[in-house]
Structures are given as structure tokens and as C-alpha cells.
Amino acid sequence: MNKREFLKLSTAFGVSMMAPNLMAKQSISLYGAPALPSVTMAIAALQGKSSKTHDITFKTWKNPDQLRAGVANGLINATMAPLNVGINLLNQGFDFKLLNILAFGVLCVMSKDESIKNIADLKGKKIILPFKNDMPDIIFRAIIKKLELNESEYELTYVQSPPEVLGLFLQKEYDAAIMLEPLASVCELRAKKIGLSVKRAFWIHDEYARAFNKPAIIPQAGIIIQSKFYEQNKEFFDTYESDLKAALNFISSNPQSAAEIGSNYLPTPSKALVNSFKISKLAVTRASELGDEIFDFINMIYEFNPKLIGGKIPPKSYLL
Structure with missing residues (x-):
């Protein structure tokens, strides 16, 4: 192999080695x-x-x-x-x-109480929710304030994660839980499996619309x-x-x-x-x-x- 052929082969080999990187x-x-x-x-x-x-x-x-x-x-x-x-x-x-x-x-209220149909019905009830001062909590309490309801009449318990909300709501004496989907749908399935009566009481976006006179989004x-x-x-x-x-x-x-x-x-x-x-x-x-x-x-x-x-x-x- 002469020098010219060697250089051609070396160049071709170099290009072939670089091609995968060019195509990555x-x-x-x-x-x-x-x-x-x-x-x-x-x-x-x-x-x-x-x-x-x-x-x-x-x-x-x-x-x-x-x-x-x-x-x-x-x-x-x-x-x-x-x-x-x-x-x-x-x-x-x-x-x-x-x-x-x-x-x-995607945010709703799950309830064990058939009488709960809106946010006012939660007064005096034990409610569990995730993330104090994050989105579920902010929206919920802002609606309460806008409707001129008394926040002190709502017994709110905060936990560090949505799964904790689900587990404690099903296991303990909480009347309602604020949940994001799909956790609320999981809640329905698990409640049915253990013979517990649980329903989706209302959607938070509907209460937001009612309180602020805005579209339900x-x-x-x-x-x-x-x-x-x-x-x-x-x-x-x-x-x-x-x-x-x-x-x-x-x-x-x-x-x-x-x-x-x-x-x-x-x-x-x-x-x-x-x-x-x-x-x-x-x-x-x-x-x-x-x-x-x-x-x-x-x-x-x-x-x-x-x-x-x-x-x-x-x-x-x-x-x-």
C-alpha cells in the first residue's frame, strides 16, 4: 500500500468513526x-x-x-x-x-358525608390536604376568603404528600380530603374495595367559578x-x-x-x-x-x- 492509498483509507476510516456522532x-x-x-x-x-x-x-x-x-x-x-x-x-x-x-x-374534594356538596358544607368538618401554602391549599383558602366564610371554622390537617392524604383519609376519621386526579379516582377504587362509602363531593374549579365569577377553569x-x-x-x-x-x-x-x-x-x-x-x-x-x-x-x-x-x-x- 503506497502513501496515497494509506491516506485515503485513513480519511475514510476517520469519517466512518465520526458518522455516529454526527447522527446522534x-x-x-x-x-x-x-x-x-x-x-x-x-x-x-x-x-x-x-x-x-x-x-x-x-x-x-x-x-x-x-x-x-x-x-x-x-x-x-x-x-x-x-x-x-x-x-x-x-x-x-x-x-x-x-x-x-x-x-x-384536576382538583376535587372527596367526602364520606353525602351532605357535603360545596365548600360551605365543609364548615366544622375534618379535612385533610397536601402541601401547606402550595396550590391545593392556596386555591381552597382563597375561595373561602372570597365567599366571606370563616376559615377558623374549617379543621384543616396538612401532610407532606398526596399519597399520605389518600391513606389517612381512608384509615382515619376525616370527613373530606382535597385531592388531585388521578389520586381521587384511586381513592374511589380503594374505598370500594374496603367497603367504605366515598364520593366526589365537588370540583374545586366549579367553586372557584362561583366565588370569583369566572369561567370554571x-x-x-x-x-x-x-x-x-x-x-x-x-x-x-x-x-x-x-x-x-x-x-x-x-x-x-x-x-x-x-x-x-x-x-x-x-x-x-x-x-x-x-x-x-x-x-x-x-x-x-x-x-x-x-x-x-x-x-x-x-x-x-x-x-x-x-x-x-x-x-x-x-x-x-x-x-x-
């Missing part, structure tokens, strides 16, 4: 909450067009404190989060923006993204937004298949997920298209307690 997908990590819209995110990550160009890792965090820690150490750049958490992060100096809203109504949670990360991956997120809409259609058309996928990401039996899909208000709506609804909700939180969103209403540029 870009990696991107997305995070969801331990709640129903994470199924939409997971299906979009698995089945969407964005998965053809990116190697997507999707995980769920366990509680808001874990989410905040992940943001603080730079591990989490794009995640579903309750609306108040995203604004708090912004006001703490983390440059996040809101991409969309993924849920309009709560822009409760959506995807927040670190601004620089969004700019670096804008094409991906535009595609992923379309994938989320396709995933929502898939859930509607194929609830059983969607539930089987979802049970890999949420500790929830597929039967409960199927029921949850039917009764919950899942959504995929760009944040900028919901400006009025989102800022009405933010103002509601601010008027209830400014500290719960870091003391400042975000600028309109917060919405992507």
Missing part, C-alpha cells in the same frame, strides 16, 4: 409533576415528532421542594409546575417563563422553562407543543392505551387513570393565549397572600 440525537430532559398532566407529557415524549430528533428523558418529581432543589442546582431546566411555583422561582431570581397550561381542572399548572434553555431549544419546544396536543387527542381516543403508558410514570392503576381521563379537564394551551385567565388567577393569589408568589406579579413577558 440531541439529549433533552423534561420533568413532570406527580399529577395527571404528566401522562400527556410522557406520551408526547414517547410518540411525538420531537422524539425523532431528540433523545428525550422524562421523569417526575415527588414534591414541590424536590422541584425547587432541582431548579436551584441547575438539574431542572424544563418542568411542569404549579403556577405559583413558577412565579416564585422567577421572583427568587431564576429566569423561568411559562410555556403553556396543561390542566384546567383553573390554569393550575403548566410547563415552565429556563429562558436561555428555551432560546437554545426553541425549535424543539415548538415541535413538542404540537406533540402535546397530539398526545391529548391520543388520550381521548385511546384511554386504555394511554393509561397503560401513564402507569409507568405515576403509581396509579390503569383503571383509575382511564376514569381520570374521562372526568378531568386536561388541556394543552399556549400561555400567551390565556393571558387574561392566567393573570386573573395570579391576581387572586396575590390578593390572598402576596408572599405565596414571592411578593410580585410577573410581567406579561413571563408568558411564552
Whole structure:
């Protein structure tokens, strides 16, 4: 082999070794909450067009404190989060923006008492709920305040996680529990199994509408993204937004298949997920298209307690 042939062969070999790297997908990590819209995110990550160009890792965090820690150490750049958490992060100096809203109504009150039909009926009752000063608690107490009810007449017990709410509600003498879907559907199944009479007393978004004279939707949670990360991956997120809409259609058309996928990401039996899909208000709506609804909700939180969103209403540029 002469020198020229050797150089040609060496060049060809070098290109072939580089080719896998040239064809490698870009990696991107997305995070969801331990709640129903994470199924939409997971299906979009698995089945969407964005998965053809990116190697997507999707995980769920366990509680808001874990989410905040992940943001603080730079591990989490794009995640579903309750609306108040995203604004708090912004006001703490983390440059996040809101991409969309993924849920309009997934929060309800489960009851052992047939007489409970609205929030006023819970006066004097023992109520268990998760996450003091986070979204379920904020909405519930803001409605009480707006309806000019006396919060001191509500016996509220807080625990550190939604599963704790479920376990203690079924085991102990609580009259009602505030639960997110799909946990409320799990509650129905477990109660039936042990012979306990439990019902979905009312949806929180209906009480929100009645109290504030607004449509019966709560822009409760959506995807927040670190601004620089969004700019670096804008094409991906535009595609992923379309994938989320396709995933929502898939859930509607194929609830059983969607539930089987979802049970890999949420500790929830597929039967409960199927029921949850039917009764919950899942959504995929760009944040900028919901400006009025989102800022009405933010103002509601601010008027209830400014500290719960870091003391400042975000600028309109917060919405992507």
C-alpha cells in the first residue's frame, strides 16, 4: 500500500468513526409533576415528532421542594409546575417563563358525608390536604376568603404528600380530603374495595367559578422553562407543543392505551387513570393565549397572600 492509498483509507476510516456522532440525537430532559398532566407529557415524549430528533428523558418529581432543589442546582431546566411555583422561582431570581397550561381542572374534594356538596358544607368538618401554602391549599383558602366564610371554622390537617392524604383519609376519621386526579379516582377504587362509602363531593374549579365569577377553569399548572434553555431549544419546544396536543387527542381516543403508558410514570392503576381521563379537564394551551385567565388567577393569589408568589406579579413577558 503506497502513501496515497494509506491516506485515503485513513480519511475514510476517520469519517466512518465520526458518522455516529454526527447522527446522534440531541439529549433533552423534561420533568413532570406527580399529577395527571404528566401522562400527556410522557406520551408526547414517547410518540411525538420531537422524539425523532431528540433523545428525550422524562421523569417526575415527588414534591414541590424536590422541584425547587432541582431548579436551584441547575438539574431542572424544563418542568411542569404549579403556577405559583413558577412565579416564585422567577421572583427568587431564576429566569423561568411559562410555556403553556396543561390542566384546567384536576382538583376535587372527596367526602364520606353525602351532605357535603360545596365548600360551605365543609364548615366544622375534618379535612385533610397536601402541601401547606402550595396550590391545593392556596386555591381552597382563597375561595373561602372570597365567599366571606370563616376559615377558623374549617379543621384543616396538612401532610407532606398526596399519597399520605389518600391513606389517612381512608384509615382515619376525616370527613373530606382535597385531592388531585388521578389520586381521587384511586381513592374511589380503594374505598370500594374496603367497603367504605366515598364520593366526589365537588370540583374545586366549579367553586372557584362561583366565588370569583369566572369561567370554571383553573390554569393550575403548566410547563415552565429556563429562558436561555428555551432560546437554545426553541425549535424543539415548538415541535413538542404540537406533540402535546397530539398526545391529548391520543388520550381521548385511546384511554386504555394511554393509561397503560401513564402507569409507568405515576403509581396509579390503569383503571383509575382511564376514569381520570374521562372526568378531568386536561388541556394543552399556549400561555400567551390565556393571558387574561392566567393573570386573573395570579391576581387572586396575590390578593390572598402576596408572599405565596414571592411578593410580585410577573410581567406579561413571563408568558411564552
